[in-house]
Amino acid sequence: MSTLLEEAFPVADPGVKPLGSRVLVQIRTPETKSKGGIILSNSDQDTQMWNTTVAKVLSVGPLAFKNRNTQETWPEGQWCSPGEYVRVPRYGGDRWVSTNADGQKAYYILINDLDVLAAVTTDPMEIKAF
Numbered sequence: 572m573s574t575l576l577e578e579a580f581p582v583a584d585p586g587v588k589p590l591g592s593r594v595l596v597q598i599r600t601p602e603t604k605s606k607g608g609i610i611l612s613n614s615d616q617d618t619q620m621w622n623t624t625v626a627k628v629l630s631v632g633p634l635a636f637k638n639r640n641t642q643e644t645w646p647e648g649q650w651c652s653p654g655e656y657v658r659v660p661r662y663g664g665d666r667w668v669s670t671n672a673d674g675q676k677a678y679y680i681l682i683n684d685l686d687v688l689a690a691v692t693t694d695p696m697e698i699k700a701f
Contacts, residue, residue, distance in 0.1 A: 575696050580627045583671035585679045589632035592639070594651070594687060596626035596659055598666075598678040599695065620678060625691060625698045626659045628652060635684040650684070656691035658698075 579599045589595045601619040604610055611619070628651045634642065636649040651657050664682040671677065691698065 579696060581671055581673075581675035581677050583669045583675065583677035585629065585667075585669055585677070587679075587681065589630055589635070589681060591632050592634045592637070592684045593632040593681050594635055594684050595629045595631075596657065596680050596682065597629055598659075598680060599623050599625045599627075600676065600678060622661060624658050624661055624688070625695045626657055626680065627695070628655050628657055629679075631684070650687050651690060656695040658688040658691060660686055660688065 580597050581600060585595060585597070587595065598620065601616040601623070602611060630653055631649070631651070636645050637643060638645065659680060659682055663686060664680040666678070666680050669677050669679065
């Protein structure tokens, strides 16, 4: 994993395991400096964090991507798997923060499987919030 991805998605224990049709994702951590080296204000970081719609899939509940009545996998298959990057809604889901042993904050969302909007097919660091 590149250094930028390691900083954007620091390893930390989210403290939960998704149940049912939920998907656990980690939101990209906001940047603290601009490309030019200017330190971003807390307000700018908050805006960036809450507008971020790029996330790393950490785990998938046992009923995710399955027919709720028959428990059979959807014909389209599973839309995402742990380790992949996806786009998620700006609002919704259960959101929280966790801190790892190095003091890095990691941001998480627990969403419904139907709330996964798209697979990210490019560098997840290139997708910017606005």
